[in-house]
Amino acid sequence: MTHNNPLLESFDTAPFSKIKTEHFKPAIEEAIKIAREEIGKITASEEEPTFENTVESLEFAGSKLDRITSIFFNLNSAETNEEIQKLAQEISPILTDFKNDVIQDPELFKKVKAVYDKKDTLQLTIEQDTLLDKKYKMFTRNGANLDAAKKEELRKLDKELASLSLKFGENVLAETNRYELHLTNEKDLKGLPKGVISAARSLAKSKDKEGWIFNLHYPSYLPFMKYAANRELRKEISIAFGAKGFHGDELDNRENVLRIVKLRHQKANLLGFPTYAHFKLEERMAETPEKVNSFMDELLEKAKPAAEKEFKELENFAKELEGIGRLEKWDGAYFGEKLKQKLFDVDDEQLKPYFELNNVIKGVFIVAEKLYGLKFKEVFDVDTYHPEVRTFWVTDEKGRDISLFYADFHPREGKRGGAWMTSYKSQYHRHEKNERPHISIVCNFTKPTEEEPSLLTFTEVTTLFHEFGHALHGMLADTIYPSTSGTNVFWDFVELPSQVLENWCYEKEALQLFATHYETGEVIPDDLVEKIKKSATFHEGMATVRQLSFGMLDMSWHSIDPSGITNVKAHEEKAFEPTNLYPEVKENCMSTSFSHIFQGGYAAGYYSYKWAEVLDADTFEYFTEKGIFDRETANKFRETILSQGGTEHPMILYKRFRGKEPEPDALLRRAGLIPKKK
Template sequence: MPRSRSPLLPSTPHSPLLDPTDTPHGAIPFDRIELQHFIPALDRAITEANELLDSVAANPEPPTFENSVQALGDASDKVGRVLAVYFGLMGAESNDEFKALIQTIGPKSSEFSSRVSFDPDLFRRVDAVHKEAASSSMNAEQRRLTELTHRDFVLSGALLDDAGKARLQEIAAELSQLQPKFSQNVLNSTNAFLYHTNDEDELAGLPEAAIEAAAHRAKAREYDSGWAFTLQDPSLTPILQYAESRALREKMVRAKGAIAFGGEYDNTRILRRIATLFHERANLLGFATHAELELEERMADSVDSIRAFLDRIYESAEPASVKELDDLIEYARRVDGIDELQRWDYAYYSRRVKEEIYDFNEDSLRPYFKAESAISGLFSIAGRLYGIEFRQLDDVPLYHSDVSAYGVFDENGEELGLLYLDLFPRETKSGAAFTGRWRGQGLRNGEMQTPLLFIVANLTPATPERPALLTPGEVGILFHEFGHALHALLSKCTYSALASPNVYWDFVELPSQIMENWVREPEALDLFAKHYETGESLSDELARKLKDTMKFHAGIRTIRRFAQEDLDLAWFASDPRGIDEIVLFEKEVTRRGSLFPDVPGSCLSTSFEHIFAANYSAGYYSYRWAEALEADAFSRFQDEGIFNQEVAASFRDNILAQGNKKEPMVLFERFRGRKPDADALLRRLGLIAD
């Protein structure tokens, strides 16, 4: 975390956030960045950018791609650099003092964005280049960037009158405060919960590693004895899956459902305001709803097409889910006398049934997935697929001691970028898993830059008794985020605005979700799934069982996701101002995804960061959309070999390297040789026949 000093530093000529440094590999100089550097750096970056933008707007030469479209991106580069570091650290490592900077940074950032979008002279130059694009000497990549830049201006309000622009700017400024506040409330509310117990009976059924972690957590919170549990996944998930105490499971589910719902960190007013502002902005720009606005830059062409896509999945999964749920209810009644299955029962009884069917316990696989081995496996798989190499770096400044850094190199020795891994929970980081960029790939001010990426996760940490041992699900999270990183590292674009992962939001999850498949392939597991004490490889039988579990309760797992997908569309595909009582609204719109009785005092929307504080508003369907694409894409790997060099080269060249140089469907068809098979995902899950 950036250090702070008092009093605030005055603005100085040199800034570690802006000026060239001697850090190896072009890394961010985190060891020199202090809290007080951010505001002066942003002010200076905006001042310099405005001077450059003024010169672009006043250029007496006829508008060209180079002096107008490309010049716009170059002018804003330093502003983007400061904001990337700030917002990256906001999610990865921040305290209250650091977060408070958003009150200044948010409005400054918003005002600068509006200044660019609403400048009539800048838009006239871009518009002139856009009108001549088809007949000009521009190459395909330049025409694509011109088209997208022009669209950005229009969707940002360049064609509005002065009153409309002024209102859009007010909306942007307010959202710049509300959205970070929403995330802060989620984090603070999550961290505020701690359940401590001295009752050993409550631990019955929990894995030994979870009990050890709870004991260390209690000591860290200055309890003399006992065990402490939080809502962070490494603490929560073992309770839901293994705790025999139904009361303990209920307590945790109720606490999870109440995150940022009421109390000091309540998000109800904030989320209402965010949704209302989204809707008003869409109306100002000529769209009936926020969803219609968002779909201007998505593969899906309408809300109706999204609903049809989701309905097809629902219709295929619903019969299976009914039978699976009936069987589970009967099992719980038979073994424990449970008459009505509740939300806090599903993970527990589902796990028990799965263990009986497949005769193995996923938690028992932890010894085969030591965190360091999983990371090594990631790198080995990427090396076999794409010929790249990862080298741990000891000379790169880090923003926290938990973080490690790796240089990434192509098979010819070319440096492709830098990857930071930040994988274990802290109270100063987001509870989510995500991949971010300090810097993207592409040309900036005449220099080709390599990307600086970071992966943030909250995996099971080490304890004094044992190293960090992961579940297969946690390894899947790591592989997922690594897929995002590969998308950026293997990008080969001239202009950073087009570079991966700057693609349509319902395409961006394809590279991440396809990587998860290698976690379930015995040939890939053989590279890294080895017992941390004996070195013994995961047996073929266990590897096969792990893969087979993909189809276990596929109906229930598929149906439960509709709660979030339907809620997202309900908020943003209609006018949210007609929503009166949020809990009743949620109950109605999430009905088909809610398989268990409602939990009083719970609210999904108040902690739904993806749609209220990130970029997934009217886009949560994109995970499923991309999953359908990757199921079809991975079937080619399955048919021709999961390490087939020709297939891997095609995926790299046609998907990962291309960024946003072409429409996503064109890229997919180049890789697959045809349009997507809409039923590939359903077949993989066993929901329709092969």
Template sequence: MSNPLLVPFKTVFETAPFEEIQLAHYLPAVKTAIETAKEEVAAIVDNKAPANFINTIEALERSGHLLGTITSIFFNLNSAETSSEMQALAQEISPLVTAFSTELLLNEKLFERIEEVSKQDNSSLNSEAAYLLDKTVKSFVRNGAKLKGADKERLKEINNKLSALSLTFSEHVLKDTNDFEMWIEEEADLAGLPEGAIEAAKASAKEKGKSNAYLFTIDYPSYIPFMKYAENRNLRKKMYEAFGRRGFLDNENNNTEIIKEISSLRLERANLLGYKTHAAFVLEERMAKSPKVVYELWDELLLYALPKAKEELAEVENLAKTEDLLEKMERWDFSYYSEKLQMQKFAINDEILKPYFKLENVIDGAFLTANKLFGLTFKPRTDIQKYHEDVMTYEVFDGNGKFLAVFYADFFPRASKRGGAWMTSFKGQNKYDGKNERPHVAIVCNFTKPTDTKPSLLTFNEVTTLFHEFGHALHGMMANGYYESLSGTNVFWDFVELPSQLMENWCYEKECLDLFAKHYETGESIPEELIQKIKDSMNFLSAYQTVRQVGLGQLDMAWHDVTTIPSDSVLEVEKIAGEKTKLFDGETDTLTSTAFSHIFAGGYSAGYYSYKWAEVLEADAFEYFKENGIFNREVANRYKENILMRGGSAHPMEIYKAFRGKSPDSKALLRKSGLVETVH
């Protein structure tokens, strides 16, 4: 049969031909692409001409393009539109791809040529090419190119096993998420819930064939409103425990042993490569450089945040006690009473704000913000193939009206999609052969779906999530590098969150909200007093959230900055890791690790601190915008040219300083979070 993955895509903008691809196409396509990539590498190794930058480094950079295209489509869909058949296929495909990648990085003759180039006089290379050479050498060394014999074979085994385990971890979390259903038939059990949440639950029940019941799940659009508003404490507890036991139930989806095996294999690999811990290995190629620097960041944050977080928690507990005579506030009570406290202090909550955040308007708001800052325009296209009917497709133009990128947006939860929100790419950007190949970028979220009577109305948190992922998308769309592996979001992990977190800041500004925050029924712009309340409440529980983020980072390090994997139970590991950031008394049999996909399946191992690290950068960067005007074109151009367009073509600190004109001020985050007013 003809395979659409193995021929040039004859689609609009050469986009992925989703409607033509069948599951049966993937495996043969991957096998063929691996053979093609091997031939490309063999041509480099067997080249009789002396090794130089063009015939070795650049040739290697350009090899494997077909394989990259096919696997990006497959693995992106395995996250956003999967099935049990696709997951089984992933377990077959992943080892093949991992084995090829490992063999490539352990190819002795190839590494000899790379070293030969690195020892030459490379002073004529431009800065981007010189950076690629340096990255290539480091990548090979850090992935075992200097290992011999049994060590090399063991590294291959470890890499193959880790790729399979990460897939299994994700599958287990998705299955446990999809398996939990809480059916409510008594109207009294819906007390406190907003009309929209009730209507969504009724629609979910109807989809399952029950018209006289309400279905709640632990997908975020269902889970979050329930935990914030449901008066029935026992049902809140039930939801909380279901969410906190994903991957921890006594069933075939239990991730406890998988976690230990992943951590153990990562440690063994680090040791093989000459590093004390997996964290030491990872952080060598991050802005932080070492675990010590990460711990210093946390210590500084906790110094200011922990005392205030305890005060914030006490305030919520006091409300629970005075309002409902609750002697002990449990974790499943926190969202409920903190929501009440926010309403009491600021007269604002999601239900007041949601009518002003119709999804389509928020999308337009993101587009208008990008237009005012960078001159971008977005044109909906109905002729771009998509992998699910919910996906929206756009053609993106730069400030000169020139084609810039293809943009996909996928916003609603479904059983075939993993939880959370992320940005990804189906096609990278490069400038090979005199052509600027433009990227195909996607954002995937899990937002509140429309109901029979209401459009999709977003919570303010969902608004900031959309802007966050859109910030990543801008980083991908505006890429303008020569080499694809250094382009767009291919930057250090603790730098990649800067464009996304920076973008969230515009959601709090009147000048931006006036562009799109309009009541879905009346068209009335969001009142100024509500905007002020959003700003006033911006730092509500900010200390608590800071401590929580640090706690998650410390849990990450508890698994990855160790010289031996803890023999304790996963619950005990979490208890010990959380001592410094503990805010609640009492124990529960819920935990985080078994569903902590960021670190066990998503590339953030020994890197969860990156969110806080990037917050320091974005707080400092947004101060620059605020000083000059949030839509100041001069500052926006500096940001576009020095950060968004340059991707990973230089060290991130060099890139940041080129934009800001100085190093980031580490106290900017403390000021933004309201943890200090002035730090001298």
């Protein structure tokens, strides 16, 4: 299948419509062969190893393989099927083998080490120095200094981990897809907004069923939890959501969780680290598990009193409203929404008409134009993997090409839940050309129905801004090497550009640029903007504690020796003890569907959301001092943070932008947990 294989021909934009599933494996095998030849030239060279002939050559070796695998794994997340999933299980070990062959090649390591050992005499640029450090650590952190037997052990561990991680994700997706709450009695819809009912009717219709169907995908699940008056039904769908991978059947993830954490711990030990968290945090701003734990403990200490007070108020409110004696997890969103309406007289149903998806897309483009001078033009001649995917060409004020931008907004059977940014082509400089990136965001927003267009909840609006912040980090990249470009930064720094952009959603000056009623064209009224801003800190104590609970669960799995853990649920309950507000639900287990840490890259890194929130709150305080559309501040942020990628240590970049280290109290001030600056 290498003959006439579109993946092996030269292309700039991914040739989705020409690609068949059976093209992937032979293309990847051929690309590995090419990569091996490119690396073979480095090891066979008899010239003295230099930065150019060794490190730079290694950086660009395997670039064809990188392009092909980015297409394959992006499809496996955004438009998968059983065939692709089966193929992923076949391809993953092949890629792991190749990666291990490279990083355990003694000749190649010898050459890289020769350059590394004389780096102080080489007069490298900062970016070259960073790349050299990255390449050297790529070997040492993957066993280059181990003996042959231990290298083989590491290879086996990596292969099994790659396979387990895929299996974990497949189980979660299968669990998400197999559950349906099928309602035929109109009484059961009490409290649900018109648009939510309409979407449920459309879903039932698409399955040739009468009535209404709700499922575990966020656009269906979250509104049901927030608005459905029927407490028993909320309980049923909530338990189904929390029990993914925890049913004792073929999709159960408990053994996968235990095996993954044990293998990760073995891997860390093999490489000379006490725990997997120590291993991961060596390459993070936070540096050590102790620092992460004390960071979370400090935030918990300041947020928990507020969270407990908020919880008590919510409990009293539920008792007063419906005589609820004990607040359960399936009550939180429902009564929280009711209390929010009572206190601020604002709810998603009031706001949604002002957030029609196309208007919000225009809005995020206008914000990017005002801050960074970017222009977005929708184009219809770029190949996509699904008819729903939209494409835009991005240029700057001088008409220069910046990026190609893909956007995929609605849930589908073959798309995993959540929202993410990814890329199909990195930015880098080569042969005197600045290769521009191809960036994509994938979301799961409410679909349009027969009655109305896609109207976003305010949470979905902030999600779109969040993912677009990541996209800007990718689009505005301007570095020499792909490995240091765009979002290739320390994991606890990567959320800064995304989280900071969310702040514009709360500002009148930004909202009035795009938040117009989809029927009347009326600009969002000042009083609604005021209510959005005031309600932004509603239950912020509880939200902070919830986020910290996930970070603490993650660290509980990865900052100890997990070999003594036999019961996933019992371990999780103990980890959640300091953050518990609601009673425990015996049928639920979060770890068995905690894809961020068992399938994504957040293992020993979930704390980074809060870490980056500190950075973003501190950054936005700077913007508010200067003006939220101040071009000088925006340019400074672009030049010191967005365009620099991972060329330098993030704290150096941050201090260059802000003039000082970030201040945790900026987050607590924004959250309303401590008083604002006078």
